[in-house]
Amino acid sequence: MSRITVRNVSKSFKIYNRPKDRLTEILLRKPRHEIFHVLSDISFAVENGKSLGIVGVNGAGKSTLLKILAGTLKASSGQFELKGQVAALLELGAGFHPEFSGRKNIHLNASLLGVPEQNINELENDIIEFAELREFIDRPVKTYSSGMYVRLAFSIATMVRPDILIIDEALSVGDLAFQKKCVLRMNEFKEQRKTLIFCSHSMFHVQELCELAIWLDRGQIREIGESDKVVGHYEDFCNSKKVYHTITENPQTEEAVKEQKDELKAPDCKITSLHVRSSDGQEVTSLKSLGDYVLEMEVEVLKDQIEGNFGFAFMKSAEEPIASFLTTDIDQIEKGPFDKGDKFTVSLAVKGLPMRVGDFYVLGGLADKSGLLWYERKFSKLFHVDANKGVGPLIMNSEWSVIKVRS
Numbered sequence: 001m002s003r004i005t006v007r008n009v010s011k012s013f014k015i016y017n018r019p020k021d022r023l024t025e026i027l028l029r030k031p032r033h034e035i036f037h038v039l040s041d042i043s044f045a046v047e048n049g050k051s052l053g054i055v056g057v058n059g060a061g062k063s064t065l066l067k068i069l070a071g072t073l074k075a076s077s078g079q080f081e082l083k084g085q086v087a088a089l090l091e092l093g094a095g096f097h098p099e100f101s102g103r104k105n106i107h108l109n110a111s112l113l114g115v116p117e118q119n120i121n122e123l124e125n126d127i128i129e130f131a132e133l134r135e136f137i138d139r140p141v142k143t144y145s146s147g148m149y150v151r152l153a154f155s156i157a158t159m160v161r162p163d164i165l166i167i168d169e170a171l172s173v174g175d176l177a178f179q180k181k182c183v184l185r186m187n188e189f190k191e192q193r194k195t196l197i198f199c200s201h202s203m204f205h206v207q208e209l210c211e212l213a214i215w216l217d218r219g220q221i222r223e224i225g226e227s228d229k230v231v232g233h234y235e236d237f238c239n240s241k242k243v244y245h246t247i248t249e250n251p252q253t254e255e256a257v258k259e260q261k262d263e264l265k266a267p268d269c270k271i272t273s274l275h276v277r278s279s280d281g282q283e284v285t286s287l288k289s290l291g292d293y294v295l296e297m298e299v300e301v302l303k304d305q306i307e308g309n310f311g312f313a314f315m316k317s318a319e320e321p322i323a324s325f326l327t328t329d330i331d332q333i334e335k336g337p338f339d340k341g342d343k344f345t346v347s348l349a350v351k352g353l354p355m356r357v358g359d360f361y362v363l364g365g366l367a368d369k370s371g372l373l374w375y376e377r378k379f380s381k382l383f384h385v386d387a388n389k390g391v392g393p394l395i396m397n398s399e400w401s402v403i404k405v406r407s
Contacts, residue, residue, distance in 0.1 A: 009078035084163025
């Protein structure tokens with residue numbers, strides 16, 4: 001049974017060059033506008049219990065589509081049907097009255113979602129605890145930070161247990177600890193056969209949380225299908241258009257580091273060192289194509305009962321992985337629970353480095369049990385691979401054989 005059905009949905013806006021053109025159009029009854037098509041002939045269906053990811057560059061129409069499905073924006077044409085109760089997390093602060101306290105906004109939002117007042121009273125404490133806003137809950141939400149907005153909105157939307165949950169970039173705001181709680185809650189929804197529509201610039205989250213994906217390009221569906229395939233094709237497209245910027249010794253900005261430290265006052269673990277070594281154990285500062293190397297890091301656990309996966313990645317920039325390695329599916333590697341004070345030396349042997357030319361970083365870290373979010377990660381200094389003969393970013397270890405066949 002289809003929980004969500006969308007048929008030929010389109011959305012367009014009138015664009016006026018000058019404000020007075022609106023009045024002129026009304027008085028003279030002559031068009032003074034241009035039509036801008038945001039969505040064109042969108043059709044798809046999502047079965048009950050399935051999750052759909054929506055990907056695409058900025059301006060592709062992702063947020064517009066979610067607003068239409070959530071009922072906050074009217075489509076210009078087409079039809080859609082959502083069966084069951086719907087909760088949505090769209091723009092930051094959407095649905096909140098800025099002058100009301102967090103507590104009053106809980107009752108306001110939950111009532112708009114169709115929850116009876118008695119049920120809201122029963123859920124109130126759970127919502128506040130999940131949002132971790134106990135000391136701020138009676139303050140006006142206009143005093144909240146962006147992270148606090150997201151905490152409260154996500155907690156309300158998920159605590160009322162809707163049949164369909166629509167999320168637009170909820171994991172892009174807020175601290176890492178709360179992001180982990182969000183991922184766990186979304187996984188609970190999947191286990192309960194709820195339907196999730198998830199829009200994100202994190203391709204990893206789309207792949208891990210969604211079975212299906214839609215790639216929107218200039219308001220049209222460019223591809224729809226299994227999330228792994230759609231995301232792979234979308235990443236290929238982005239990489240072909242991408243202009244990579246040189247980043248500093250530490251790819252994270254000082255502001256990002258400060259924000260992360262403020263939000264994570266008690267980290268779960270610490271990466272005390274990260275090295276790249278040659279096959280004979282010597283630390284290296286430059287790399288050669290098809291060389292054998294060992295990635296090595298020292299990890300110290302700072303909290304009890306931590307479960308997770310060790311990981312390494314080659315990174316073109318702070319957000320652009322070239323290749324990644326996680327112990328998620330490696331049965332012989334311990335995954336916890338680890339206790340405070342545990343220390344590990346983690347190494348990964350890379351045979352025949354296939355990079356032909358370019359600059360990149362090595363990332364090492366400990367991810368959570370799902371492999372979706374990092375407890376802690378550390379970037380290496382910038383490494384350079386000298387150009388080898390050939391074209392393209394990769395070089396493959398290969399062996400030729402040419403046999404002349406008698407004519």
